[in-house]
Amino acid sequence: MLAPKLSPHAPAAQWKVTALGGGHGLSASLQALRRLDTDLTAIVTVADDGGSSGTLRDEFGVLPPGDLRMALAALCDDTEWGRTWADVMQHRFASRPESARTLDRHALGNLLIVALWEMLQDPVEGLRWAGSLLGARGRVLPVSTTPLTIHGTVLSQSADGALSSRAVVGQVELARAAQKGRVTEIGLDPAGAPGTPEALEAIMEADWNVLGPGSWFTSVLPHLLLPDVRRALEQSKAKTLVTMNLTTDTSETLELDAADHLDLIRRYAPQLRVDAVLADPTSVEDVSRFREAAHRLGARVFFDRVGQRDGQPIHDPLRLAAAYRDVISSF
Structure with a gap:
């Protein structure tokens, strides 16, 4: 079975962009990047072992579908069709207290993805079909077809x-x-798990590879721990953009400032060339130290207001899209 293909007469996108991450951080970057003139690919971590994803992973021996589902939902456009399907994918069942609660808190999108995987016996093909159903403005790929343990x-x-x-x-x-x-x-275990061939190809053929935002230890850095993926990022002729989180005061990084986040990238991928770092000025405690850390990566620093106007540490898709456009256009 082959998923529908784009019309050969569709206009070519201005930039090929590959975004790497997981969870809410990757969702934020995808919601912004799909608003630009991009040929967009999302590469998603597969180490989640909690909630609905963890249960399905254990019971069916599949990749954890949750972060993949979130990426697909983020790529739905702002039409009635897109908004409806994004809500359907994110919908979670709420079982009655007196029931066996076998579906309680499962996301419908997780079940749909696992069903496609069982039918097609191919994680990449299953996600392609899910994206076609949703009308996703881009494709979603697992970083590896091997379930990973962090x-x-x-x-x-x-x-x-x-x-x-x-x-x-x-x-x-x-x-x-x-x-x-x-x-x-x-x-990661297994430490030498192979990267998904389509994901490696997307990294190599991109104009821009985008890392972050997201949970640094569990969504961003895991991409750099897989030898295949790290090597592809290092060897790709694409430029690399790191998007910083809006706050460093997260459960994973309580004692780390923004400069420390960049130093971790250099620690786990010392050969990776970073061309640009995008940060909201409110998220950087020591600007001089932050610039020095970016310089060690070889990167230019771009400051822009990319958070929501109410001050919540959540990226605003339109502001982030404008910031991405300005960064990319400056090279």
């Missing part, structure tokens, strides 16, 4: 001041442990 080391301090470190396995456990300590190391 692990890390967390340094904690007890009430008497003693320091101790412990190994943590799983995305949910790592995020929970990070609330009480500092993540000092992360890795």
Whole structure:
């Protein structure tokens, strides 16, 4: 079975853009990038082990579908069709308290994606069909077709001041442990899992590869931990843009400032050339230190107001789209 193809008479996009990440951060960048004249590909982490995704992963032995679902929903356009299907994909069932609750909190989009995977026996093809149904303005690919497990080391301090470190396995456990300590190391199992060929091709053929925003340890950095993906990012002739979070005060990064976030990219991908870093000025505590960290990556710094006007630490799609356009157009 082949998914519908675009008309050969469709006009070519101005830029080929590949966005890498997961969860709400990737959703934010996709909602912005789809508003530009782009041939857009989303490459999504597959290490989630919590909630509906974790349950489906365990019961069916599939990739966790949740972040892939969010990416598809983000690519739905602002027509009645697009808004309706985005809501359908994100809809979660609420079981009656007296029931067996087998579907409670499952997202319908997760079930749809798993159904397509079972029918087609191909994760990439299943996501292509889901995107066609939604009229998604871009394609969504898993970073690997191997389900991944993230692990890390967390340094904690007890009430008497003693320091101790412990190994943590799983995305949910790592995020929970990070609330009480500092993540000092992360890795993936299997460490040498191959990148999805279509994802590697998209990275190599892009004009721009975009990393972030998102949970730094569980959505952004995991892409750099897969050798195939890191090598593709390093060897691609595309320019690389890092989008910073609107706050560093997250459960994963309580003791890290904006400059530390950039230094982590350099730590896990020392050969990666970064061309641009986009940040909201309100999210950078020490501008001089931040510029120095960006310089170590080889990047120019762009400051722009990209958060919502009410001050919530959520990216505004229109503001972020305008900022992306300005950054890309400056090269």
